[in-house]
Amino acid sequence: MNFEYDETEQMLADSVHRFMDDTAGMEKARADAALDKGYSADSWNTCAEMGWLAAPFAEENGGFGLGAVGSMIVEEALGKGLSPLPYLTSVVFSGKILEQLGEAVEDLLEGVISGEKVLSIALHETGKGYGYETPSTTATLQNGEWVVNGAKSNVVSAGAADGFIVSATVDGDGFGLFYVEAGEVAANIREINLVDNRRAGHISFVAAKAARLDEGNGLEIFDNALDEVLIAAASENLGAMQAAFDQTLEYAKIRKQFGKELGKFQVLQHRLVDMSIKVEEARSIIMAAAMALKEGHEDAKSLSRAAWVQSLWSGRHVGEEAIQIHGGIGMTDELEIGDFVKRINANELLFGIPMHHIERYNTLMA
Amino acid sequence: MNFEYDETEQMLADSVHRFMDDTAGMEKARADAALDKGYSADSWNTCAEMGWLAAPFAEENGGFGLGAVGSMIVEEALGKGLSPLPYLTSVVFSGKILEQLGEAVEDLLEGVISGEKVLSIALHETGKGYGYETPSTTATLQNGEWVVNGAKSNVVSAGAADGFIVSATVDGDGFGLFYVEAGEVAANIREINLVDNRRAGHISFVAAKAARLDEGNGLEIFDNALDEVLIAAASENLGAMQAAFDQTLEYAKIRKQFGKELGKFQVLQHRLVDMSIKVEEARSIIMAAAMALKEGHEDAKSLSRAAWVQSLWSGRHVGEEAIQIHGGIGMTDELEIGDFVKRINANELLFGIPMHHIERYNTLMA
């Protein structure tokens, strides 16, 4: 039992945090969001060169073998830096699906790890909430080839992606996972802005040619990948809430009201303490979940959900308090506070509200 | 629209509060609980003589026509005085069931209003939570007479009651309400203490002779009576929480810690304000619910549940904070604080936790 980073983990953390400190933050994130891809290709190349994209994958798959601990470390820094880089969707979500599929998708996974290919996940459908298991999008065999029909919404970095992993209902066979090249749908992508300066797209699949990825076990593969996605996204939330808390504490020490620093008011002292506890609680359970998943503990699946839910509880509490304690200035786009809050909220909506995941947690614990 | 008491209401409130101030409170309540009946027969006689038992009933039934407003006024004072008098179960619960039944039970109702008869409600069954609608207790016709079999638990003031209104499942006919004379079960009552110095009993009904009260509409009659019971019990909670708050505020103004009064600490100021708001919210919705029920507003039923739930939210918050702000001394039997907390908690368990009533509220609002 050891919550301290080892040398490799520490090096990874140091390097990605340094990169974020140097090149990220609010101004950069906003500027990058306006670029063609919605993020900086240069930054992405650096991530690839530094090996950060390889961190969570097994060595036999060309990775560095850090598993969920690796993606957790990278994502915390990205959250702190408000980065719009497609790490969560391309590397963690897509990559972790591909890693379960073996040789058939070797090239794709290689592309993801090398950064040459950026993939995304086409999962959400308008009006369906978190009803992942039963997509309205369908996949059918036509002349021995799969075609996908349907509409997917809020596909992160859709405009920049080289391909999509698409969930679809297979005629008479339930949930399936499919790969669709970007070229198949290029004309049917409508790009939108997410609330947090990331870009996404709504995609219409009109008889889009597809390759089937799973062998009837798509839901299981999807759910396994989600284990790591939730921890990584929780860690992104953690990076954001830690920074929001740090900036609020700093502000409370400087800003005066009624002749004394905010931080001298007992009510705010108690509330800042509670914020700090919320951050520490989230950090602790996220670290534990990452280790549990990496080490294959039996409760990794429930811990992943628990870590995610705690990151939302903590993130919401810390974010709302950060704005409130800042007062008017916290409502403006001139500070990073609002951007942190938006990142955490966007992640919550993308990857599922507490109620949804607590229901799943219930069935895992029953 | 007028939340001020009229002359009659004010007189009722003044007289019952004065009586409580003079004769009730912690010491008296504890002494009374040790009496034979679990309450003071003298006090009950006074209640009858002063007409307080008649307050909630229609004039044509021998009452004063104040309806739920009347029982609300009386119960607030009883809550403040920690009184163990059986007003809630005999007058409000039993009386309001009887009042719906017309001439057949005229004498019984008269007995309740005059105070000559004390009734109670045999409702709870061990292990059934709030599954009121489907009693395990059964009622069957034997030679043209009804007999009741089953076990009822936590029947308030069971040892002092002259008779019981019993819920039972009628063979092939669902929920029914029955009247059983105390003599039928006298040997089968095991008295217990409730947590709040009231007494109750577990009763075994073994082929107990009974009179059927309803005509197949028992659940509706029961539910209608519950409308007023919940408001009256909420008002008892209100009396208790108001007193707990007042005493806490008083204590905060006097008690010094680290060289200054507790009430000078900003954290406690905010928390005392929040307590005061909780009390005001409960008071407001309870008054509104009582008026709505008295005046026959269409939303009286949902308002009754809402007022009850709010009284529990407010009562729990105020009670727990009252203990915490008092510190160690709040944990002792030397102050009334604990008794207020116990009264509110006992009412919650007897008449239903928030979750239960919110479910009902949902269906009422759907």
Next chain:
Amino acid sequence: MDLAFSPEDLQFYEHVRDTLAANLPADIEEKERLGQRLSKEDMLRWQDVLAANNWLAAGWPAEYGGPGFNATRRYLFEQAYGSLYAPPPVQFGITMVGPVIYNYANQEQKDRFLPAIRENKVWWCQGYSEPGAGSDLASLKTKAVRDGDHYVVNGQKTWTTWAHWADWMFCLVKTDTTCKPQAGISFLLIDMKTPGITIRPIKTIDGDHEVNEVFLENVRVPVENLIGEEGAGWGYGKALLEHERFIMSGSARSRRNLKELRKQVAANSPFAQEISRLEIQLRALEFLELRLLSTMNAGGNPGPRASALKIRGTEIAQAISRLRLEMLGPDAVGVSQGFMEADGSLPAGPAEAAMAMPTYLNLRKLTIWGGSNEIQRMVMAKATLGL
């Protein structure tokens, strides 16, 4: 005690609701329902409807040309109004500077300014807050120095809502820096076209531009624009803030929004539980509001207890906006509108959902402005609890 309003009062409520509903332009209603932003023209168009019924300055006494509602009518007016998807009127003229003018200004000033407010002719903005003086007005720095028939004003105001659309600003300025901080403050009216005024937009986290910084550099304000006495502005300003507190619960809008949410779920949905929890809290708040109103009708003064309405009203409004987000789920994560299906149709989800997140973010302001909820608690601790 009785809960029902008189038949006349209920008739009044229905009259207001029906009149407003009948005259509410469909495009404005739709924008309000979707939480979309209104243009200046939208707001003026709607306020013209209000003014045509003499309901713009709804809180004004008849003496100053208002409808002269009693407390009950005032309440019912707000309830009827709030039940519709009608934009709330801009407050700065009607509930902020207006009452200061009719309470403290001279006759000439009253004649000059009041009709224009009532009739939707002049857009006012507020010059209270300054950088470093948010809830704490005693530390104001903007100075006005007398120079003949004018004051020369220098300083900076901030959080000035719609300064960029405003015709006039009412302003607290220091006219005397030698005395106690509160004593040297005066209440000035400033024409926004006066040379020396610069407006810098402040973009807020919901992506909107409502508030501004206003820089005042040697702005010459005629002495006749001083309200009341020089140095007495602090008192006028405080009175104004207290005037506001009673109507700040926003319960009618919360009810409208919650009703909309309940329509979207089945009774056994876990969301229904959450809706009911909020609805019970909201009902308690509504009846607390009515109770204070009843106190006023009986000649009493609700006093600082009214702060509770602000505290709970804003908390509940925020919680509703949060619940709405959760109910919409991923559909609310994007901020661009109008995604088309392959066949060109507009799907039901996103357009409804597009403004849910900006609305949630925007409403964070509720607990900050109008006297932050922390300030409200301090007011109550002192004045209601005697701490």
Next chain:
Amino acid sequence: MDLAFSPEDLQFYEHVRDTLAANLPADIEEKERLGQRLSKEDMLRWQDVLAANNWLAAGWPAEYGGPGFNATRRYLFEQAYGSLYAPPPVQFGITMVGPVIYNYANQEQKDRFLPAIRENKVWWCQGYSEPGAGSDLASLKTKAVRDGDHYVVNGQKTWTTWAHWADWMFCLVKTDTTCKPQAGISFLLIDMKTPGITIRPIKTIDGDHEVNEVFLENVRVPVENLIGEEGAGWGYGKALLEHERFIMSGSARSRRNLKELRKQVAANSPFAQEISRLEIQLRALEFLELRLLSTMNAGGNPGPRASALKIRGTEIAQAISRLRLEMLGPDAVGVSQGFMEADGSLPAGPAEAAMAMPTYLNLRKLTIWGGSNEIQRMVMAKATLGL
């Protein structure tokens, strides 16, 4: 980073759990499971089991006869212990006065007092709190005046848990009233049989008698019972309180209690949602505890961050006791036990439920004692956040 404990550590955990489970008397386990009160004899009997394994003074270094666990073993010991329905040992000897004695007493005092604590021979109680000095020790009033070979002690202590069962009391007393409040405090050990000691029971809201007032009237205490230096007691007392904080989360017992609740509901019950909510909070707390343990293992000092364990651990334990009440519903409203059915059998419900309410009431103390949660927050604000 790794989450798993070493095989040796896991073996240790199992050894402790199995040994304790095998030696836990069935009657004591049953009382603990039902939340019933234990007699003095019950507690001594169980502590003899602990002492037989040298696990009573589980936190003591080997140097003073303790098991000398490292931080991990100490943690695992608590986890194994807390997973059982075994009563917690009385703390006053083993974690309060014991460490003060081995850190600050002279050799003679160590030899005299430490073995008896370790071996469950002497029952200690605490003489810290006084009326008017709860969390605020600086305002102590109990005085000790030197008279030859004795101190003569006069004053009053309160909240003294099990004073009526105790053999000895450790006591903070004022030996000098002329200096700063903190400076004149000394740490005295007092034999409870000394003449002049009167014990008055304090009945608590759960109907129990655990705490007492202790009146000291001309109590003559031999000078050799002074620990360390005269006037230095404040420092010893403070060190003692900080020593306590780390192990106060009570997470193992909360886990045990929550597990029991989950057994009683279906996965789709609304109660299951509430259980999961608490369980997720509890897991976060458990891992925070492990993280601070990991910091200690790496040579770091968790410092006042450990206050978070006390704050959250007590809040969660209280919430679990509350949820248990709601799940039991009306069955938990009575406090008398053993209701028989007509046929003489004992129904399943009430016996399980009888102590649920007293337990809920009793646990209100958790956020008050051991440094109230308000005090913990002030400690963290100062020491962790630098406010």
